[in-house]
Amino acid sequence: MGQGAGFARWLKEESGEDVFRCYQCLKCSTGCPMAQAMDILPSQVIRMAQLGRGEELLHSETIWVCVSCYTCSIRCPNDIHIAHVMDALRELALKQGIPPKRERVVLFHQLFLASIREYGRVYEAKLLAKYEAKSGELMKNIPLGLAMFLKGKIALLPHKVEDIKGVRETFVRLEEEEEG
Amino acid sequence: MKKIGYYPGCALLSSAQDYNASIHAVFERLGVVLEEVEDWICCGASSAHATDDLLALALPARTLALTERAGLSELLAPCSACFSRLLLASERMKGDEDLSRRVNGVIHPLRYRGTVEVKNILDVLINEIGIPEISGHVVRRLDGMRVVAYYGCWLTRTMRIPSFDDREDPHTMDRILAAVGAEPLPWSAKMDCCGGSLGLSEEGLTQGLCRNILRAARDVGAEAMVTTCPLCQANVDIFAFKHKDENISVPVLYLTDLLGVALGCRLRGSHWRKKFIDPTGVLKRHALLS
Numbered sequence: 391m392g393q394g395a396g397f398a399r400w401l402k403e404e405s406g407e408d409v410f411r412c413y414q415c416l417k418c419s420t421g422c423p424m425a426q427a428m429d430i431l432p433s434q435v436i437r438m439a440q441l442g443r444g445e446e447l448l449h450s451e452t453i454w455v456c457v458s459c460y461t462c463s464i465r466c467p468n469d470i471h472i473a474h475v476m477d478a479l480r481e482l483a484l485k486q487g488i489p490p491k492r493e494r495v496v497l498f499h500q501l502f503l504a505s506i507r508e509y510g511r512v513y514e515a516k517l518l519a520k521y522e523a524k525s526g527e528l529m530k531n532i533p534l535g536l537a538m539f540l541k542g543k544i545a546l547l548p549h550k551v552e553d554i555k556g557v558r559e560t561f562v563r564l565e566e567e568e569e570g
Numbered sequence: 571m572k573k574i575g576y577y578p579g580c581a582l583l584s585s586a587q588d589y590n591a592s593i594h595a596v597f598e599r600l601g602v603v604l605e606e607v608e609d610w611i612c613c614g615a616s617s618a619h620a621t622d623d624l625l626a627l628a629l630p631a632r633t634l635a636l637t638e639r640a641g642l643s644e645l646l647a648p649c650s651a652c653f654s655r656l657l658l659a660s661e662r663m664k665g666d667e668d669l670s671r672r673v674n675g676v677i678h679p680l681r682y683r684g685t686v687e688v689k690n691i692l693d694v695l696i697n698e699i700g701i702p703e704i705s706g707h708v709v710r711r712l713d714g715m716r717v718v719a720y721y722g723c724w725l726t727r728t729m730r731i732p733s734f735d736d737r738e739d740p741h742t743m744d745r746i747l748a749a750v751g752a753e754p755l756p757w758s759a760k761m762d763c764c765g766g767s768l769g770l771s772e773e774g775l776t777q778g779l780c781r782n783i784l785r786a787a788r789d790v791g792a793e794a795m796v797t798t799c800p801l802c803q804a805n806v807d808i809f810a811f812k813h814k815d816e817n818i819s820v821p822v823l824y825l826t827d828l829l830g831v832a833l834g835c836r837l838r839g840s841h842w843r844k845k846f847i848d849p850t851g852v853l854k855r856h857a858l859l860s
Protein backbone atom coordinates (compact mmCIF):
# COMPACT_ATOMS: atom_id res chain seq x y z
CA MET A 391 0.00 0.00 0.00
CA GLY A 392 1.23 3.48 -0.69
CA GLN A 393 0.53 4.26 -4.31
CA GLY A 394 -2.29 4.46 -6.76
CA ALA A 395 -6.04 4.71 -6.79
CA GLY A 396 -6.53 2.61 -3.69
CA PHE A 397 -4.49 4.89 -1.48
CA ALA A 398 -7.28 7.24 -0.46
CA ARG A 399 -9.53 4.25 0.26
CA TRP A 400 -6.83 2.71 2.42
CA LEU A 401 -6.47 6.04 4.25
CA LYS A 402 -10.21 6.12 4.89
CA GLU A 403 -10.14 2.62 6.33
CA GLU A 404 -7.11 3.30 8.51
CA SER A 405 -7.90 6.78 9.76
CA GLY A 406 -11.61 7.21 9.07
CA GLU A 407 -10.78 10.37 7.11
CA ASP A 408 -12.23 10.99 3.66
CA VAL A 409 -9.73 13.10 1.74
CA PHE A 410 -12.15 13.48 -1.18
CA ARG A 411 -14.11 16.02 0.86
CA CYS A 412 -11.29 18.55 0.38
CA TYR A 413 -11.89 21.43 -2.05
CA GLN A 414 -8.47 23.08 -1.56
CA CYS A 415 -9.47 26.15 0.46
CA LEU A 416 -5.91 26.10 1.92
CA LYS A 417 -6.99 27.03 5.44
CA CYS A 418 -4.90 24.13 6.80
CA SER A 419 -1.72 25.30 5.10
CA THR A 420 -2.17 28.98 5.92
CA GLY A 421 -2.75 28.28 9.61
CA CYS A 422 -0.04 25.64 10.02
CA PRO A 423 2.71 26.79 12.41
CA MET A 424 5.20 24.35 10.86
CA ALA A 425 4.46 25.11 7.18
CA GLN A 426 7.81 26.81 6.63
CA ALA A 427 9.65 23.59 7.52
CA MET A 428 7.49 21.31 5.39
CA ASP A 429 8.35 20.03 1.92
CA ILE A 430 4.68 19.28 1.17
CA LEU A 431 2.02 21.58 2.66
CA PRO A 432 -0.97 20.06 4.49
CA SER A 433 -3.39 20.98 1.67
CA GLN A 434 -0.97 19.37 -0.80
CA VAL A 435 -0.80 16.25 1.35
CA ILE A 436 -4.56 15.89 1.02
CA ARG A 437 -4.49 16.53 -2.73
CA MET A 438 -1.69 14.04 -3.28
CA ALA A 439 -3.57 11.48 -1.22
CA GLN A 440 -6.56 11.98 -3.55
CA LEU A 441 -4.27 11.38 -6.50
CA GLY A 442 -2.78 8.26 -4.98
CA ARG A 443 0.70 9.73 -4.62
CA GLY A 444 1.24 7.98 -1.32
CA GLU A 445 4.89 7.08 -1.85
CA GLU A 446 5.90 10.73 -1.90
CA LEU A 447 3.95 11.38 1.27
CA LEU A 448 5.50 8.47 3.11
CA HIS A 449 8.97 9.73 2.19
CA SER A 450 8.22 13.37 3.03
CA GLU A 451 9.69 15.66 5.68
CA THR A 452 6.18 16.89 6.39
CA ILE A 453 4.92 13.84 8.23
CA TRP A 454 7.76 14.11 10.76
CA VAL A 455 7.70 17.90 11.02
CA CYS A 456 3.97 18.13 11.83
CA VAL A 457 3.64 18.94 15.56
CA SER A 458 0.07 17.61 15.84
CA CYS A 459 -1.31 20.90 17.14
CA TYR A 460 -4.68 20.24 15.41
CA THR A 461 -5.01 23.78 14.07
CA CYS A 462 -5.62 22.40 10.58
CA SER A 463 -8.16 19.84 11.76
CA ILE A 464 -10.19 22.34 13.76
CA ARG A 465 -10.35 24.82 10.89
CA CYS A 466 -11.12 22.39 8.06
CA PRO A 467 -14.53 23.40 6.65
CA ASN A 468 -15.00 19.86 5.38
CA ASP A 469 -14.34 18.15 8.69
CA ILE A 470 -11.20 16.33 7.63
CA HIS A 471 -9.02 15.59 10.66
CA ILE A 472 -5.83 16.38 8.77
CA ALA A 473 -3.59 15.86 11.79
CA HIS A 474 -5.00 12.35 12.09
CA VAL A 475 -4.23 11.72 8.40
CA MET A 476 -0.62 12.62 9.31
CA ASP A 477 -0.76 10.02 12.12
CA ALA A 478 -1.89 7.35 9.66
CA LEU A 479 0.87 8.29 7.18
CA ARG A 480 3.55 8.13 9.89
CA GLU A 481 2.28 4.76 11.07
CA LEU A 482 2.33 3.35 7.54
CA ALA A 483 5.80 4.77 6.84
CA LEU A 484 7.14 3.06 9.98
CA LYS A 485 5.43 -0.24 9.13
CA GLN A 486 6.98 -0.16 5.67
CA GLY A 487 10.39 0.54 7.15
CA ILE A 488 10.79 3.78 5.21
CA PRO A 489 13.70 5.69 6.75
CA PRO A 490 12.22 8.80 8.39
CA LYS A 491 13.49 12.18 7.21
CA ARG A 492 13.73 13.24 10.86
CA GLU A 493 15.32 10.28 12.58
CA ARG A 494 15.54 11.90 16.00
CA VAL A 495 11.77 12.32 16.11
CA VAL A 496 11.23 8.62 15.67
CA LEU A 497 14.04 7.76 18.09
CA PHE A 498 12.39 9.93 20.75
CA HIS A 499 8.96 8.33 20.20
CA GLN A 500 10.47 4.83 20.39
CA LEU A 501 12.34 5.54 23.62
CA PHE A 502 9.26 7.22 25.11
CA LEU A 503 7.10 4.17 24.38
CA ALA A 504 9.82 1.81 25.62
CA SER A 505 9.75 3.70 28.91
CA ILE A 506 6.00 3.14 29.23
CA ARG A 507 6.47 -0.54 28.45
CA GLU A 508 9.12 -0.86 31.12
CA TYR A 509 7.55 1.19 33.92
CA GLY A 510 3.98 2.02 32.92
CA ARG A 511 4.90 5.67 33.19
CA VAL A 512 7.58 7.77 31.62
CA TYR A 513 10.84 7.72 33.53
CA GLU A 514 12.13 11.05 32.33
CA ALA A 515 15.68 10.81 33.70
CA LYS A 516 16.43 7.55 31.87
CA LEU A 517 14.52 8.60 28.75
CA LEU A 518 16.54 11.80 28.49
CA ALA A 519 19.85 10.07 29.16
CA LYS A 520 19.15 7.37 26.56
CA TYR A 521 17.94 9.89 24.05
CA GLU A 522 21.03 12.04 24.48
CA ALA A 523 23.30 9.03 24.09
CA LYS A 524 21.57 7.56 21.04
CA SER A 525 20.84 10.78 19.19
CA GLY A 526 24.47 11.78 19.25
CA GLU A 527 23.56 15.04 20.94
CA LEU A 528 25.17 14.08 24.19
CA MET A 529 26.73 17.42 24.99
CA LYS A 530 24.00 19.68 23.73
CA ASN A 531 21.55 19.46 26.60
CA ILE A 532 23.91 18.88 29.49
CA PRO A 533 23.61 22.45 30.88
CA LEU A 534 19.83 22.21 30.73
CA GLY A 535 19.77 18.72 32.26
CA LEU A 536 22.01 19.90 35.07
CA ALA A 537 19.83 22.95 35.71
CA MET A 538 16.71 20.77 35.80
CA PHE A 539 18.40 18.38 38.18
CA LEU A 540 19.44 21.21 40.50
CA LYS A 541 15.90 22.55 40.51
CA GLY A 542 14.58 19.14 41.49
CA LYS A 543 12.64 18.90 38.25
CA ILE A 544 13.87 15.44 37.37
CA ALA A 545 12.70 12.53 39.48
CA LEU A 546 15.69 10.29 40.09
CA LEU A 547 13.76 7.08 40.54
CA PRO A 548 11.12 5.64 38.21
CA HIS A 549 7.45 5.55 39.22
CA LYS A 550 6.75 1.97 38.28
CA VAL A 551 3.10 0.93 38.33
CA GLU A 552 1.90 -2.10 40.34
CA ASP A 553 0.39 -3.94 37.41
CA ILE A 554 3.39 -3.62 35.12
CA LYS A 555 2.73 -7.20 33.97
CA GLY A 556 -0.67 -6.10 32.68
CA VAL A 557 0.85 -3.11 30.88
CA ARG A 558 3.38 -5.31 29.13
CA GLU A 559 0.67 -7.81 28.19
CA THR A 560 -1.21 -4.95 26.55
CA PHE A 561 1.84 -4.19 24.43
CA VAL A 562 2.26 -7.86 23.48
CA ARG A 563 -1.43 -8.31 22.62
CA LEU A 564 -1.28 -5.18 20.55
CA GLU A 565 1.63 -6.53 18.51
CA GLU A 566 -0.23 -9.81 17.97
CA GLU A 567 -3.40 -7.94 16.96
CA GLU A 568 -1.53 -5.74 14.50
CA GLU A 569 0.35 -8.65 12.97
CA GLY A 570 -2.75 -10.80 12.72
CA MET B 571 -17.69 17.50 49.76
CA LYS B 572 -17.23 17.15 46.03
CA LYS B 573 -15.01 14.32 44.86
CA ILE B 574 -13.40 13.98 41.45
CA GLY B 575 -11.07 11.41 39.89
CA TYR B 576 -7.54 12.70 39.40
CA TYR B 577 -4.97 11.79 36.76
CA PRO B 578 -1.74 13.71 37.42
CA GLY B 579 0.14 12.29 34.42
CA CYS B 580 3.88 11.71 34.18
CA ALA B 581 4.99 15.36 34.00
CA LEU B 582 3.35 16.22 37.32
CA LEU B 583 5.48 13.56 39.04
CA SER B 584 8.75 15.00 37.77
CA SER B 585 9.31 18.20 35.79
CA ALA B 586 5.99 19.73 36.92
CA GLN B 587 5.88 18.63 40.56
CA ASP B 588 5.18 22.23 41.47
CA TYR B 589 2.01 22.16 39.34
CA ASN B 590 0.83 19.07 41.20
CA ALA B 591 1.52 20.83 44.51
CA SER B 592 -0.38 23.99 43.65
CA ILE B 593 -3.32 22.03 42.21
CA HIS B 594 -3.64 20.07 45.44
CA ALA B 595 -3.35 23.21 47.56
CA VAL B 596 -6.00 25.10 45.56
CA PHE B 597 -8.50 22.25 45.36
CA GLU B 598 -8.17 21.59 49.06
CA ARG B 599 -8.93 25.26 49.72
CA LEU B 600 -11.96 25.03 47.44
CA GLY B 601 -13.20 21.93 49.23
CA VAL B 602 -12.83 19.50 46.33
CA VAL B 603 -11.33 16.08 46.98
CA LEU B 604 -9.00 14.82 44.26
CA GLU B 605 -9.03 11.03 44.24
CA GLU B 606 -6.01 9.82 42.31
CA VAL B 607 -6.80 6.82 40.12
CA GLU B 608 -4.74 3.95 41.44
CA ASP B 609 -2.13 2.53 39.12
CA TRP B 610 -2.86 4.93 36.26
CA ILE B 611 -0.42 4.67 33.37
CA CYS B 612 1.05 7.14 30.89
CA CYS B 613 -1.39 8.40 28.23
CA GLY B 614 1.18 7.72 25.49
CA ALA B 615 1.18 11.37 24.44
CA SER B 616 2.39 12.19 20.94
CA SER B 617 4.73 9.24 20.83
CA ALA B 618 1.76 6.86 20.74
CA HIS B 619 -0.62 8.71 18.42
CA ALA B 620 2.16 9.61 15.99
CA THR B 621 3.25 6.01 15.54
CA ASP B 622 0.45 3.58 16.43
CA ASP B 623 -3.26 4.46 16.58
CA LEU B 624 -4.35 1.34 18.44
CA LEU B 625 -1.69 1.91 21.10
CA ALA B 626 -2.80 5.54 21.36
CA LEU B 627 -6.24 4.22 22.33
CA ALA B 628 -5.15 1.28 24.46
CA LEU B 629 -2.93 3.23 26.86
CA PRO B 630 -5.62 5.77 27.87
CA ALA B 631 -8.23 2.97 27.85
CA ARG B 632 -6.34 1.12 30.61
CA THR B 633 -6.50 4.19 32.82
CA LEU B 634 -10.13 4.86 31.92
CA ALA B 635 -11.01 1.27 32.84
CA LEU B 636 -9.28 1.69 36.20
CA THR B 637 -11.14 4.97 36.75
CA GLU B 638 -14.43 3.21 36.08
CA ARG B 639 -13.52 0.36 38.39
CA ALA B 640 -12.82 2.86 41.18
CA GLY B 641 -16.39 4.11 40.80
CA LEU B 642 -15.37 7.52 39.50
CA SER B 643 -17.51 9.16 36.83
CA GLU B 644 -15.28 12.17 36.24
CA LEU B 645 -11.57 12.30 35.61
CA LEU B 646 -9.55 15.51 35.89
CA ALA B 647 -6.42 15.57 33.74
CA PRO B 648 -4.55 18.88 34.25
CA CYS B 649 -2.02 18.33 31.45
CA SER B 650 -3.44 19.32 28.05
CA ALA B 651 -1.80 16.36 26.31
CA CYS B 652 -3.13 13.84 28.84
CA PHE B 653 -6.55 15.52 28.71
CA SER B 654 -6.66 15.34 24.93
CA ARG B 655 -5.48 11.72 24.71
CA LEU B 656 -7.84 10.47 27.43
CA LEU B 657 -10.82 12.42 26.08
CA LEU B 658 -10.32 11.38 22.46
CA ALA B 659 -9.82 7.72 23.42
CA SER B 660 -12.89 7.73 25.64
CA GLU B 661 -15.14 9.42 23.08
CA ARG B 662 -13.93 7.36 20.14
CA MET B 663 -14.61 4.18 22.09
CA LYS B 664 -18.06 5.41 23.18
CA GLY B 665 -19.03 6.13 19.60
CA ASP B 666 -17.69 2.97 17.92
CA GLU B 667 -18.60 -0.51 19.13
CA ASP B 668 -16.16 -2.36 16.88
CA LEU B 669 -13.28 -0.14 17.89
CA SER B 670 -14.25 -0.46 21.53
CA ARG B 671 -14.22 -4.26 21.26
CA ARG B 672 -10.81 -4.17 19.61
CA VAL B 673 -9.29 -1.91 22.26
CA ASN B 674 -10.86 -3.86 25.10
CA GLY B 675 -9.42 -7.04 23.59
CA VAL B 676 -5.98 -5.51 23.84
CA ILE B 677 -6.32 -4.25 27.43
CA HIS B 678 -7.97 -7.48 28.68
CA PRO B 679 -8.67 -8.37 31.51
CA LEU B 680 -9.40 -4.67 31.99
CA ARG B 681 -12.43 -3.37 30.17
CA TYR B 682 -13.61 0.18 29.52
CA ARG B 683 -17.40 0.53 29.23
CA GLY B 684 -17.37 4.21 28.30
CA THR B 685 -18.80 5.85 31.40
CA VAL B 686 -16.05 8.31 32.32
CA GLU B 687 -16.21 12.03 31.61
CA VAL B 688 -12.73 13.42 31.04
CA LYS B 689 -12.29 17.03 32.19
CA ASN B 690 -9.56 19.60 32.02
CA ILE B 691 -8.79 21.91 34.88
CA LEU B 692 -10.39 25.07 33.43
CA ASP B 693 -13.64 23.23 32.81
CA VAL B 694 -13.71 21.98 36.41
CA LEU B 695 -12.79 25.36 37.89
CA ILE B 696 -15.34 27.34 35.91
CA ASN B 697 -18.23 24.94 35.41
CA GLU B 698 -18.13 22.74 38.48
CA ILE B 699 -16.67 24.99 41.13
CA GLY B 700 -17.63 28.33 39.60
CA ILE B 701 -16.35 31.89 39.67
CA PRO B 702 -18.45 32.94 42.72
CA GLU B 703 -16.99 30.11 44.80
CA ILE B 704 -13.43 30.99 43.72
CA SER B 705 -13.96 34.72 44.38
CA GLY B 706 -15.47 33.85 47.75
CA HIS B 707 -12.19 32.25 48.84
CA VAL B 708 -9.89 35.09 47.81
CA VAL B 709 -7.79 36.44 50.68
CA ARG B 710 -5.22 38.35 48.65
CA ARG B 711 -6.21 39.97 45.39
CA LEU B 712 -3.71 40.10 42.54
CA ASP B 713 -4.72 43.67 41.76
CA GLY B 714 -2.84 45.29 38.92
CA MET B 715 -0.89 42.22 37.86
CA ARG B 716 -0.80 42.28 34.07
CA VAL B 717 -0.92 38.72 32.77
CA VAL B 718 -1.56 36.83 29.55
CA ALA B 719 -3.55 33.58 29.64
CA TYR B 720 -1.77 31.03 27.47
CA TYR B 721 -4.12 28.20 26.48
CA GLY B 722 -1.92 26.34 24.00
CA CYS B 723 -3.09 23.90 21.40
CA TRP B 724 -4.87 20.84 22.79
CA LEU B 725 -7.10 22.31 25.46
CA THR B 726 -9.94 23.35 23.18
CA ARG B 727 -9.03 21.47 20.00
CA THR B 728 -11.07 18.44 20.94
CA MET B 729 -11.75 17.29 17.42
CA ARG B 730 -15.46 16.39 16.84
CA ILE B 731 -16.16 16.57 20.57
CA PRO B 732 -17.85 19.69 21.97
CA SER B 733 -15.34 21.95 23.69
CA PHE B 734 -15.90 23.56 27.10
CA ASP B 735 -14.80 26.92 25.67
CA ASP B 736 -14.51 28.62 22.28
CA ARG B 737 -12.00 26.65 20.19
CA GLU B 738 -10.25 29.64 18.63
CA ASP B 739 -10.82 32.34 21.22
CA PRO B 740 -11.28 30.85 24.68
CA HIS B 741 -11.85 33.07 27.72
CA THR B 742 -12.28 30.83 30.73
CA MET B 743 -8.74 31.32 32.06
CA ASP B 744 -8.99 35.09 31.56
CA ARG B 745 -12.24 35.10 33.56
CA ILE B 746 -10.71 33.13 36.42
CA LEU B 747 -7.68 35.43 36.52
CA ALA B 748 -9.92 38.52 36.51
CA ALA B 749 -11.98 37.02 39.35
CA VAL B 750 -8.92 37.03 41.62
CA GLY B 751 -8.00 40.61 40.67
CA ALA B 752 -5.37 40.11 37.97
CA GLU B 753 -5.58 41.98 34.70
CA PRO B 754 -5.67 39.48 31.82
CA LEU B 755 -4.54 41.19 28.62
CA PRO B 756 -5.82 40.45 25.13
CA TRP B 757 -2.97 39.01 23.04
CA SER B 758 -2.40 37.20 19.80
CA ALA B 759 -0.65 33.99 20.83
CA LYS B 760 -3.07 32.51 23.36
CA MET B 761 -3.82 29.49 21.15
CA ASP B 762 -0.41 29.11 19.53
CA CYS B 763 1.34 25.77 19.76
CA CYS B 764 4.63 25.67 21.73
CA GLY B 765 5.86 22.71 19.68
CA GLY B 766 5.93 20.47 22.75
CA SER B 767 5.62 17.18 20.87
CA LEU B 768 8.87 17.85 19.00
CA GLY B 769 10.46 20.09 21.62
CA LEU B 770 13.29 17.76 22.49
CA SER B 771 13.93 16.01 19.21
CA GLU B 772 13.65 18.93 16.81
CA GLU B 773 14.38 21.95 18.93
CA GLY B 774 15.58 23.89 15.91
CA LEU B 775 12.15 23.59 14.33
CA THR B 776 10.09 24.54 17.33
CA GLN B 777 12.05 27.34 18.95
CA GLY B 778 10.52 29.85 16.56
CA LEU B 779 7.14 28.97 18.03
CA CYS B 780 8.26 29.70 21.61
CA ARG B 781 9.96 32.90 20.49
CA ASN B 782 6.74 34.18 18.90
CA ILE B 783 4.74 33.36 22.01
CA LEU B 784 7.15 35.21 24.32
CA ARG B 785 7.35 38.20 21.96
CA ALA B 786 3.57 38.43 21.82
CA ALA B 787 3.46 38.45 25.63
CA ARG B 788 6.13 41.11 25.84
CA ASP B 789 4.48 43.26 23.17
CA VAL B 790 1.32 43.69 25.26
CA GLY B 791 3.34 44.39 28.40
CA ALA B 792 2.62 41.19 30.31
CA GLU B 793 4.43 40.68 33.62
CA ALA B 794 3.73 36.96 33.56
CA MET B 795 2.34 34.26 31.31
CA VAL B 796 -0.18 31.88 32.84
CA THR B 797 -0.86 28.37 31.61
CA THR B 798 -2.52 25.12 32.67
CA CYS B 799 -0.34 22.80 30.58
CA PRO B 800 2.94 21.43 32.00
CA LEU B 801 4.35 20.91 28.50
CA CYS B 802 3.65 24.51 27.47
CA GLN B 803 5.14 25.71 30.74
CA ALA B 804 8.32 23.68 30.36
CA ASN B 805 8.80 24.41 26.70
CA VAL B 806 8.35 28.19 26.89
CA ASP B 807 10.17 28.53 30.22
CA ILE B 808 13.16 26.49 29.00
CA PHE B 809 13.29 28.42 25.73
CA ALA B 810 13.32 31.69 27.67
CA PHE B 811 16.10 30.31 29.91
CA LYS B 812 18.23 29.27 26.94
CA HIS B 813 17.69 32.60 25.15
CA LYS B 814 17.97 35.06 27.99
CA ASP B 815 20.06 37.33 25.79
CA GLU B 816 17.04 37.99 23.57
CA ASN B 817 15.34 39.97 26.34
CA ILE B 818 11.93 38.48 25.79
CA SER B 819 11.68 36.45 28.99
CA VAL B 820 8.62 36.57 31.18
CA PRO B 821 7.93 34.16 34.03
CA VAL B 822 5.59 31.33 33.04
CA LEU B 823 3.32 30.36 35.92
CA TYR B 824 0.61 27.78 36.37
CA LEU B 825 -2.88 29.13 36.88
CA THR B 826 -3.01 27.27 40.19
CA ASP B 827 0.23 28.98 41.32
CA LEU B 828 -1.53 32.35 41.13
CA LEU B 829 -4.80 30.98 42.48
CA GLY B 830 -2.79 29.54 45.35
CA VAL B 831 -1.43 32.98 46.16
CA ALA B 832 -4.88 34.58 45.89
CA LEU B 833 -6.56 31.93 48.04
CA GLY B 834 -3.85 32.10 50.67
CA CYS B 835 -2.51 28.58 50.15
CA ARG B 836 0.83 27.71 51.70
CA LEU B 837 3.22 27.36 48.79
CA ARG B 838 6.75 26.83 50.04
CA GLY B 839 9.57 29.15 49.03
CA SER B 840 11.10 26.34 46.99
CA HIS B 841 7.91 26.27 44.91
CA TRP B 842 8.92 29.39 42.99
CA ARG B 843 12.46 28.14 42.40
CA LYS B 844 11.13 25.38 40.16
CA LYS B 845 10.68 27.84 37.33
CA PHE B 846 13.61 28.76 35.12
CA ILE B 847 12.53 32.36 34.76
CA ASP B 848 12.22 33.57 38.34
CA PRO B 849 8.67 34.72 39.10
CA THR B 850 9.40 36.10 42.58
CA GLY B 851 10.22 39.57 41.26
CA VAL B 852 6.70 39.99 39.86
CA LEU B 853 5.11 38.58 42.99
CA LYS B 854 7.13 40.91 45.22
CA ARG B 855 6.32 43.92 43.07
CA HIS B 856 2.66 43.28 43.84
CA ALA B 857 3.35 42.55 47.50
CA LEU B 858 2.23 38.94 47.08
CA LEU B 859 5.25 37.25 48.64
CA SER B 860 5.75 37.49 52.34
